[in-house]
Amino acid sequence: MLRKAGWNVAVVERSEVVGGHVRNSWMRGLPYEPNGAHIFHTDDEDVWRLVSSLVNFEPYLHKVRTRVGGQELSWPIQLDELAGLAEWRSIQRELAVLPEHRDDTNFETWCISLMGETLYHLFIEGYTEKQWGRRPSDLSCQFAPKRVDLRTDGYLPLFRDPYQGWPREGYGALVEALLADTPVILCEEVTQSNLAQLVKPDVPVVLTCALDDFFDHSEGQLEWRGVHLVPHYLPDEKLAQSAMVVNEPSANIDYTRTVETKWVFPELHSESGTVIAFEYPGAPAKHYPVLDAENRNQTLQQRYGARAEAFLRNPLVPAGRLANYTYINMDEAMRQGMNAASRVEKHVGRLVGA
Numbered sequence: 001m002l003r004k005a006g007w008n009v010a011v012v013e014r015s016e017v018v019g020g021h022v023r024n025s026w027m028r029g030l031p032y033e034p035n036g037a038h039i040f041h042t043d044d045e046d047v048w049r050l051v052s053s054l055v056n057f058e059p060y061l062h063k064v065r066t067r068v069g070g071q072e073l074s075w076p077i078q079l080d081e082l083a084g085l086a087e088w089r090s091i092q093r094e095l096a097v098l099p100e101h102r103d104d105t106n107f108e109t110w111c112i113s114l115m116g117e118t119l120y121h122l123f124i125e126g127y128t129e130k131q132w133g134r135r136p137s138d139l140s141c142q143f144a145p146k147r148v149d150l151r152t153d154g155y156l157p158l159f160r161d162p163y164q165g166w167p168r169e170g171y172g173a174l175v176e177a178l179l180a181d182t183p184v185i186l187c188e189e190v191t192q193s194n195l196a197q198l199v200k201p202d203v204p205v206v207l208t209c210a211l212d213d214f215f216d217h218s219e220g221q222l223e224w225r226g227v228h229l230v231p232h233y234l235p236d237e238k239l240a241q242s243a244m245v246v247n248e249p250s251a252n253i254d255y256t257r258t259v260e261t262k263w264v265f266p267e268l269h270s271e272s273g274t275v276i277a278f279e280y281p282g283a284p285a286k287h288y289p290v291l292d293a294e295n296r297n298q299t300l301q302q303r304y305g306a307r308a309e310a311f312l313r314n315p316l317v318p319a320g321r322l323a324n325y326t327y328i329n330m331d332e333a334m335r336q337g338m339n340a341a342s343r344v345e346k347h348v349g350r351l352v353g354a
């Protein structure tokens with residue numbers, strides 16, 4: 001947006017490629033996602049207009065399955081699929097006495113007040129403990145409404161947004177198209193210490209890095225949880241599983257889910273050869289901010305946010321999931337980028353080049 005408005009803009013990227021967390025890879029012509037399954041879904045008209053003007057999207061409605069009690073069921077939980085479970089009577093008893101309001105003490109209490117103890121133990125507890133490496137009662141319920149649902153309307157796709165798809169040439173192509181006319185400096189980390197070498201004083205900087213990294217961890221380190229995907233090529237299989245993502249909530253199995261991105265492309269389904277990737281939690285990567293029940297990380301992030309506001313040398317505008325320490329989808333990250341561009345334009349006048 002800033003570039004289109006005629007301003008001088010440069011992107012500084014720590015990695016040797018652009019694309020960040022969403023960039024996917026290819027194996028024998030098949031897509032797979034080293035940082036987890038990504039489906040583009042949005043109700044933001046501006047964001048959809050922008051991305052679909054840059055690349056072609058394969059229309060795709062994302063469905064997820066989950067292995068529970070020796071069966072494969074839908075995720076989110078569908079009430080009308082539960083009668084075959086051995087625990088159905090307890091489930092019914094608990095659903096009949098659910099509280100009117102969610103208990104927002106922590107993630108565990110929130111889920112139990114939505115679905116009762118039995119469904120919580122079957123579908124949520126083991127998955128959450130593996131995913132976060134801590135008790136669900138130690139996590140904030142803040143992110144629960146976005147991730148947990150008990151559906152009674154029989155609607156199977158995970159998302160309800162009007163625009164959904166997967167970029168046909170992959171997410172790398174989408175990010176490259178976004179940056180087509182913008183100079184990119186690769187392999188350069190931005191911190192408060194080296195900012196002076198990268199950009200003149202008073203030039204506004206949109207920060208998409210973690211603020212604790214930017215401020216050299218001087219207030220302490222923010223906690224993150226990362227995932228690690230291990231892809232396997234199966235030459236003889238056309239499709240290896242019943243949906244693009246199959247959750248594995250059992251505490252006895254160390255991966256959390258399996259991902260088969262080939263599901264996005266129906267024209268490939270009849271061809272032999274597929275890639276299935278096993279997602280393991282606990283990788284040393286900044287994928288998920290850890291919103292703890294005590295608000296320790298959230299409070300630390302606020303301290304860094306206040307420092308960013310007060311940073312004197314350059315106006316700093318945080319945008320994206322790392323800088324704002326928040327779990328957001330791609331469309332929301334793009335919306336934050338757009339808002340950051342408007343803020344830069346509104347408050348600071350013409351950019352003077354990086």
Ligand SMILES: Cc1cc2nc3c(=O)[nH]c(=O)nc-3n(C[C@H](O)[C@H](O)[C@H](O)COP(=O)(O)OP(=O)(O)OC[C@H]3O[C@@H](n4cnc5c(N)ncnc54)[C@H](O)[C@@H]3O)c2cc1C
Binds near residue numbers: 013208209329
């Ligand atoms: C497992 C998983 C699955 C997901 N699935 C979906 C999905 O289905 N749909 C969806 O919409 N969203 C999904 N998301 C969310 C999506 O990944 C994020 O919304 C998106 O990555 C946010 O983009 P970003 O630019 O804010 O951050 P990033 O993608 O992390 O980009 C930040 C960039 O900044 C660079 N950088 C970091 N620090 C510095 C520094 N100090 N100096 C210079 N460069 C730096 C990084 O190298 C990176 O390129 C998922 C997330 C996870 C963890």
